[in-house]
Amino acid sequence: MSPNKPTSQETLDKLSEALESGAMVRGRRMLNGLSPAEIAHLLESSPPRFRDVLWKMVDVDVEGEVIGELGYELQAHYLSQMDAAEVASITEGLADDDLADILQQLPDTITQEVLDAMDHQDRARLEQVMNYPEDVAGGLMSTDTITIRARITLDVVLRYLRRHAEIPKMTDNLIVVNRSDQFIGLLPLRTLLVADPTASVREMMITDIDPIPVDMQDAEVARLFERNDWVSAPVVDESGRLLGRITIDDVVDVIREDADHSFMSMAGLDEDEDTFAPISRAAPRRAIWLGINLVTAFIAAATINLFEDTIAKVVALAVLMPIVSSMGGIAGTQTLTVLVRGIAIGQVGRNNQVWLLNRELIMGALNGLLWAAVVAVAASLWFDDWAIGAIIAAAMVINLITAAFTGAALPLLLTRADIDPALAGGVILTTVTDVVGFASFLGLASVFYA
Amino acid sequence: MSPNKPTSQETLDKLSEALESGAMVRGRRMLNGLSPAEIAHLLESSPPRFRDVLWKMVDVDVEGEVIGELGYELQAHYLSQMDAAEVASITEGLADDDLADILQQLPDTITQEVLDAMDHQDRARLEQVMNYPEDVAGGLMSTDTITIRARITLDVVLRYLRRHAEIPKMTDNLIVVNRSDQFIGLLPLRTLLVADPTASVREMMITDIDPIPVDMQDAEVARLFERNDWVSAPVVDESGRLLGRITIDDVVDVIREDADHSFMSMAGLDEDEDTFAPISRAAPRRAIWLGINLVTAFIAAATINLFEDTIAKVVALAVLMPIVSSMGGIAGTQTLTVLVRGIAIGQVGRNNQVWLLNRELIMGALNGLLWAAVVAVAASLWFDDWAIGAIIAAAMVINLITAAFTGAALPLLLTRADIDPALAGGVILTTVTDVVGFASFLGLASVFYA
Structure with a gap:
């Protein structure tokens, strides 16, 4: 709760000191006290030998999330050391788009084994995302959406939500669809919370937002998010049918990578270049x-x-x-x-x-x-x-x-x-x-x- | 609603055609049918003469928002042509952080006049943001937060929210503070909507998130957002008192600018370089x-x-x-x-x-x-x-x-x-x-x- 949280460089310094002085238990506790993204950043900020020591200390149950946060080079490096069963077990619970990114880097035989190990519904959702190249909207989307119908009242929506154990992260809008699952509008949570509960979704929904076509280039998706200050946006196929949604966290990655791309390319380098590659x-x-x-x-x-x-x-x-x-x-x-x-x-x-x-x-x-x-x-x-x-x-x-x-x-x-x-x-x-x-x-x- | 929305380049092409063929009314209607961010992008993508034609066609009531979306060079250019009264009138309704950015570019005498023209409460909030350089957390924050107390029940929170005409954009969490206005936790809207209404805020709030110190560098703020997938985050002073919050849209701007900075600097250029500068x-x-x-x-x-x-x-x-x-x-x-x-x-x-x-x-x-x-x-x-x-x-x-x-x-x-x-x-x-x-x-x- 202290406002003086150490920066990641300071954490890394302390961690290396602890490990060099042989304080493995303290080091392990420090490492696993961090968020998966912070652990990933530490791995990326470490020379190869220290990196391998750190990786072995990561708790098995966060390995999947950590891998999801790593750059492509390091992801491929760690995944290549695992068999299908390990990949399947550590990636349980990852978002579709992150998992699809990971699977697309594995040899086809391993990908198939991982898919076989999943339950039917999860597999169907994942295969949908994997159908699209990762540099278009379809490859960025996840399928964890909450959809509602236009004719119900906000009160019904509120009761419907209470039946969920959890609302997906980064949900700022509920997506309104018609009987054929076509996108027709968005109901912001901030509207749901203040508007008259007896009003219908149709009266309160936003309809002046265009959904994202599934084949739109990721750079164009990023531009739309930036220009419209979106947190999430629905993705549709050619007939307007809802396929999933894209969230700002994945868009931020696209922005970072695209901007890095120009800089690194001018020196003949790849934007995914591992700073500490051997x-x-x-x-x-x-x-x-x-x-x-x-x-x-x-x-x-x-x-x-x-x-x-x-x-x-x-x-x-x-x-x-x-x-x-x-x-x-x-x-x-x-x-x-x-x-x-x-x-x-x-x-x-x-x-x-x-x-x-x-x-x-x-x-x-x-x-x-x-x-x-x-x-x-x-x-x-x-x-x-x-x-x-x-x-x-x-x-x-x-x-x-x-x-x-x-x-x-x-x-x-x-x-x-x-x-x-x-x-x-x-x-x-x-x-x-x-x-x-x-x-x-x-x-x-x-x-x-x- | 069509998934085949024209890209901004296509819009610009059509707009130039309309204007070149003298169809001013149609051009004006096309232009003002766009969002302020899209208009800003069109202005930034236009050579000076065409840019001035476009600017004159922008509806007065969106001028402020458009200016808020422009890069610094163009912002300064258009602001320098206005007097204090004009600046005050077009910037009404802008978020604190955007307005602070704009005012910091104006000569001190004009800034003072604009501040004098504002009502007392708005001015006090704005002056708080303007106290901080724009490259630290304080300069990125806005003060439009909804705060609640820990001892009340979720049901009371829901009723409290209904008394608001509007919940600020990008509100994913309500901020929990104590009697001295110190940050103690966050209540996500996604929790509020599914949890038992009789539970207290204290039971349901998240406390493992560190608030952002007001003097943290913007690049570090961006890293925290990226690593933790935040949509918004609270900002506190040294004593832990809540000052405001930072939202992802402003963080995305920081990420874009920082990444551009390296690329442009290697060629001796500024990241705010206007591509179409005369x-x-x-x-x-x-x-x-x-x-x-x-x-x-x-x-x-x-x-x-x-x-x-x-x-x-x-x-x-x-x-x-x-x-x-x-x-x-x-x-x-x-x-x-x-x-x-x-x-x-x-x-x-x-x-x-x-x-x-x-x-x-x-x-x-x-x-x-x-x-x-x-x-x-x-x-x-x-x-x-x-x-x-x-x-x-x-x-x-x-x-x-x-x-x-x-x-x-x-x-x-x-x-x-x-x-x-x-x-x-x-x-x-x-x-x-x-x-x-x-x-x-x-x-x-x-x-x-x-």
Whole structure:
């Protein structure tokens, strides 16, 4: 009850101290005093060896919930060590959508065994959720809804609720359906609690909310939740029949993952990247990314190689050329970043992309002119050669306009081609700005110093 | 009610068509048929001129809500065009925390006028929220809570609720306080609706939830909500007295902003960056970032300049040197990205940072060796000179280990010094990898080719 609850880092510090000093019993008690989500966070914040010690100390009856809270990498890691019976027993009582996520990561034979071990009703519900990919509304929904009919009075609703042992978590609305199980409205609990009990559900329900189509993309679902401040929302099939509901806790995960995605992808990393992955898992991915970038570095080198003779004559060109390419890379990355985010949050579309492209081009030209002037003066003074100043200035303007165009057009083209702009954009962009930067600077120089 | 509601991009397309064809009345009706959040999103997705046309078409009575949903940049833009009376009238009925955010952006004289125009009770509540910076719990909270006492029965609670005209949105729990207004527990509505009405609040309330201290950082608040799947949570002062509550909709904004922050900062941009900012607003910021990076580019150039004589002798060095620096930059950025995210989501602390630093160093060395071998072979064949292959291999290993160390140590050091690692990290990192890359490659070469 103290307002000074320790942060998770402090908990982890205390826990490691306890375990290092051999106080296993105290450590175990501390660990299992935490919520499953906090335990999951501790596991994710621990290097592999300590992580395995912690995992063995987790009470068996919360293992399922803890696994449900872990990132995909760690989930798969622990699940791969279990057989079907263990998976079935620890996942009892998990929400449909969490369980479906877990099962979708297991080999098919194990998934089937787990399903076989469940009772008929649970299995039917689960299979419904598992029918949908996890990145659409159907994969996010759970089937634990309370539905009511429109013609009854609020008083009847109140008595009907009292027959339940429990109302599902995150229930802010009861869902009103017709005889064919089609969605027709929502009755908020906050209305139920203050409105006249003799009024009918039909009179008091909200009907101006559109249910979520089961095949809607998760990012669009998240946008609807954010814009409408929903806690939960009903999910329907093409004929409007109620299939389940999505709750804000799962939407928050989508928001977190989508936002992380852009950030991690720009460095060639996965949004589910385990911060404490052992070298054997982390190194291969990093190596591949470096390999891809090595190809682009060789393309840049080959560009420079075309002008070998000119560099041999004027070595100052070798000194100054990285300035042109790196400024292009920085300017292009800024434009790319603005566009990637704009696309991710649904701001950029057919009606405004031409305006954006134009603005970036003008800004690229303005910034190109500004910094070209500065660099021209600096280079001229440094090498006591006004020609080299003029050449680098021209090259900078060319490269910054190229950078603006590439940074803006690339994500639009990649998105249209269904390629992730956050992942592929940066590599292609820097290849362009390197090649154009080196070629324009050294090319102009080779004409002048020929 | 149709499940095929148009996405906001489609709405925007239709709206622009309507307005371009002069169908102002239809456009206005379309626009004001949307929720305030959707209108805000449309404004944020529009270039300046179209944005101003849209803004003039927004009904006056939703202007306040729309402004509450806008990003800071646009909020400030529209508020700066209003006088105190207008601000006071459009913001009537906004939640305390939203209104406080808006008022904190206005000049003090206008804020005072708006406060003076409010009734005494509203003003007192608002001033309480405005006492806290917007990045702590106090700045996120609203004061519209329903509190009850522990000794009454659920039946009395139900009758008490019926005396309210409305229960505040996002109310999932009633807050139980003692005589001194101190928080003692929560009574979930879902308990109230199913439990025995003759039971007392004390018997049915939850007491194992810690209230949020008013000075807790917003990122920590967001973590608690995410981990515990809360819809709302009570906020208390040091003595445990209830001050208000935080709701998930405001927490979602914090999560979105924090995640955006890292992504945008890596490109020197602000997370509130208006995607469609006019050039006059966007260009200066971009120019400053380019200026900062120009300084680092000149540092790199100065490093190359130290080895001018060697390059004059062996021009192939100029061709190959960008490979060493760019691979260092890429490898370092990967490490930096993993660390910045790990720190942002609270995974990295005293007990695990040494392990992380070690892992990155080993991985840097392994990847350095791997790609050094590849580059060595390629460079030797290309220039028919085994020495240049050996030199570039050695330089790559040195630079990739340096990159790993800098990428890992820098965010830890910057965080300790209270400098944003996402903003400053990349610039410092690439300066280090450029300088070390050029110096090691050209330095080794100058020894060999001397």
